[in-house]
Amino acid sequence: MSEFRVKAISKLQAEFSVPGDKSMSHRAAILGGLSNGVCTVRNFLPSEDCVNTLNAMKALGAPHEVLDTLPGYGPVNLRIHGQSMKLSQPAAPIDCGNAGTGMRLLAGLLAGQDFPTELFGDASLSSRPMGRITVPLGQMGANIETRGEKPGCAPLYIHPAKLTPITYEMPMASAQVKSAVLLAGMFAEGKTTVIQPAETRDHTERMLADFRVSTRREGNAISIFGGQIPEACDFTVPGDISSAAFWLVAAAALPGSRLLIKDVGLNPTRTAILKVLSRMGAHMTEIVHSSEGEPIGNIEIHGAELTGTTLFIDEIPNLIDEIPVIAVAAALARGRTIIRNAKELRVKETDRITTVVNGLRAMGAEVDEFEDGMEITGGRPLHAATIDSCGDHRIAMAFAIAGLFASGETVIRNTECVNTSYPGFSHHLDAIRHERSQASDFSLPTQATA
Ligand SMILES: O=C(O)C1=C[C@@H](OP(=O)(O)O)[C@@H](O)[C@H](O)C1
Ligand SMILES: C=C(OP(=O)(O)O)C(=O)O
Numbered sequence: 001m002s003e004f005r006v007k008a009i010s011k012l013q014a015e016f017s018v019p020g021d022k023s024m025s026h027r028a029a030i031l032g033g034l035s036n037g038v039c040t041v042r043n044f045l046p047s048e049d050c051v052n053t054l055n056a057m058k059a060l061g062a063p064h065e066v067l068d069t070l071p072g073y074g075p076v077n078l079r080i081h082g083q084s085m086k087l088s089q090p091a092a093p094i095d096c097g098n099a100g101t102g103m104r105l106l107a108g109l110l111a112g113q114d115f116p117t118e119l120f121g122d123a124s125l126s127s128r129p130m131g132r133i134t135v136p137l138g139q140m141g142a143n144i145e146t147r148g149e150k151p152g153c154a155p156l157y158i159h160p161a162k163l164t165p166i167t168y169e170m171p172m173a174s175a176q177v178k179s180a181v182l183l184a185g186m187f188a189e190g191k192t193t194v195i196q197p198a199e200t201r202d203h204t205e206r207m208l209a210d211f212r213v214s215t216r217r218e219g220n221a222i223s224i225f226g227g228q229i230p231e232a233c234d235f236t237v238p239g240d241i242s243s244a245a246f247w248l249v250a251a252a253a254l255p256g257s258r259l260l261i262k263d264v265g266l267n268p269t270r271t272a273i274l275k276v277l278s279r280m281g282a283h284m285t286e287i288v289h290s291s292e293g294e295p296i297g298n299i300e301i302h303g304a305e306l307t308g309t310t311l312f313i314d315e316i317p318n319l320i321d322e323i324p325v326i327a328v329a330a331a332l333a334r335g336r337t338i339i340r341n342a343k344e345l346r347v348k349e350t351d352r353i354t355t356v357v358n359g360l361r362a363m364g365a366e367v368d369e370f371e372d373g374m375e376i377t378g379g380r381p382l383h384a385a386t387i388d389s390c391g392d393h394r395i396a397m398a399f400a401i402a403g404l405f406a407s408g409e410t411v412i413r414n415t416e417c418v419n420t421s422y423p424g425f426s427h428h429l430d431a432i433r434h435e436r437s438q439a440s441d442f443s444l445p446t447q448a449t450a
Contacts, residue, residue, distance in 0.1 A: 003414070006412070007403070021237050021238055026053045041237065042235070098122050098393075099121070103125060137184055141163045174317075195221045199269055200318075201270055205217070210235060280307055286298075331380075353370075364381065364406075391414060394421075
């Protein structure tokens with residue numbers, strides 16, 4: 001079992017880029033495979049979650065060629081051979097690993113096929129709620145059985161079905177649910193509409209537009225007409241702002257630091273963390289290089305003495321995966337930080353409210369736990385502790401950042417899980433821990449050209 005050992009740093013001066021965006025990589029694998037030709041995808045995230053989705057598409061009849069790999073991890077540049085919306089029955093059950101996104105989006109894709117499929121995942125994924133997708137997909141006529149030990153959980157048995165369009169008002173702000181219904185809607189005759197209670201990441205809608213599949217947006221409602229065949233296109237995945245978030249917090253909380261994160265996704269439905277860190281006192285500049293399709297650019301951040309803040313209700317869906325590391329920033333800030341309306345955190349890879357609260361308390365922070373969040377009174381010095389990630393990648397990485405500010409040596413146990421979203425994290429952590437500053441120190445292992 002691998003672990004991180006982390007000590008406090010006194011300096012952070014660095015420039016680097018982070019691996020490709022996880023949400024966009026899942027979607028590129030799926031839409032590329034549905035398209036009417038060959039799609040080159042660059043900077044695909046070679047993480048276990050996204051490679052599982054890519055392999056799922058291959059098992060469904062949409063193969064890919066690997067152009068470059070990140071050695072030890074997976075494909076970075078690849079060519080996907082789209083099947084013009086005609087998928088075929090896989091020879092075996094499909095493994096979604098640890099990925100809620102992979103399983104829920106694939107369930108939407110497979111709900112309206114004329115062949116059966118089975119989707120399964122690891123222990124964590126098998127305990128996450130799938131009713132949020134089986135309910136709307138069922139309303140469309142899908143026949144999906146949840147055969148997990150826990151009611152409403154995976155494995156999913158998806159029987160052949162013919163779908164009819166629906167208008168669905170989502171009870172929670174979830175981009176996975178929205179995307180599952182829109183993907184199912186591509187196979188239903190007529191107009192399928194999803195209404196979201198708050199703005200959620202809009203990568204599916206933007207990528208559908210890249211593939212010339214039209215969707216319509218009216219207020220909080222997004223509609224799609226079935227029967228459109230995505231036109232093959234090439235796609236470059238920007239760096240993942242959720243991965244950048246770990247270093248942004250480290251730099252923000254260390255006065256005198258300067259960090260430049262290059263070529264990262266700056267989609268406004270994902271950048272709420274920048275607003276929060278600015279409110280806490282970090283100095284930040286965003287430079288957008290390109291705003292066509294998915295905005296991409298650089299973020300420069302300078303550290304400061306941080307002060308606590310309250311997260312706004314509308315910000316929550318747009319920084320949901322960053323909350324564990326925002327909680328670390330809050331423990332390092334002076335004053336109170338209030339994180340409420342975030343009960344979705346309880347159904348992620350772990351119950352991220354309890355795992356964050358317990359980890360921060362173990363390091364000496366003052367934290368109150370609520371059903372839907374936590375309140376952190378920052379400013380107490382953090383001390384080293386041994387933290388078990390419980391198999392949750394965001395917990396492992398967030399507490400590695402906390403360790404950079406704690407007295408003594410913090411040990412994070414059970415860290416293999418970081419490969420689900422951030423291959424190369426430990427390489428970047430090493431460079432930061434050893435206070436190396438040159439950009440070249442932060443490059444990932446060289447990519448081999450096939
Ligand atoms: O659509 C996506 O790519 C994602 C949506 C979010 O989940 P929810 O849709 O459950 O909020 C997020 O937590 C996950 O990491 C990725
Ligand atoms: C919750 C996450 O992902 P998923 O739902 O895809 O497992 C995450 O990446 O933090």
